[in-house]
Amino acid sequence: MFTMESNGPKLSTKQIELFEQSHKLCLPDSYRRFMLKWNGGWPTPNLFLVFQKQGTSVLNEFASLDDLEDLLDIYEDRLPKGFIPIGDDPGGNVICLATLSPENGSLFFWDHEEETDDPNLRTNVYHLSDSIDEFLEKLYAEEI
Template sequence: MHSNQEVLTEARLQVFERIIGVQLPNHYRDFLLRYNGGYPKPYYFTISEEQGMGMVNIFYGIGGMYDNLDKKIDIFDDILNAGFLPIADDSGGNQICIGLTEKCFGNIYFGIHDEDTEDMDNMYFISENFKVFLENLYDDTEE
């Protein structure tokens, strides 16, 4: 992971969690505290057989960087209201999200921005949790 983001403190992370009204899943919290976002390598993942593969452009961080979660929750409030937190994007502006509701807490989804969000038809299940999602990232030569 390449990250030149500012260091995230536990106190600042707790403030963010109070803002969104939920404590984040442990694997994702650990990632934020260690890297606070950044550029993964490798960065490809499988969306579905139908959709093919996607790629992580950047993981969002918390604080004074351009790609920060504070801005993203304002921009993507419909995603947050549906029970998901956008945590990264791809080069096309689609969102990689983590589930926040009891039904899908900690699961990772890929949300296609130009499809209907109302029935979650645009959300594709990617992984059971953030740790597995990171472990399953691959180079384009590995598929």
């Protein structure tokens, strides 16, 4: 069963709209709903498959709206155009949300160890899901 311990204060639709306007973004509806419900947090379960060759990773946390402000500055010239960092793993890799068509709403794994000088080459980016909802459904716990 999926649970989330929120890490930010409850958001209003207006706060999300102001964030979108200030960053010239259009967040997908599913991500807006996610932020209105939790505003980031620590999920349980928190394991996900990047892809067979890459293996499993651990989702540390989803960023709150306040955290997104800082993360956008940190990764501004490092992520592909239209990608925003919404979470991370213990290895310094980033879970990204695509905000431009045709991938709008899809989540991607950004591998910092394979980073290149041109982020738009996307040689270090791996598709995780077509939406935040699909990604949450794919999270799993380690079997004991």
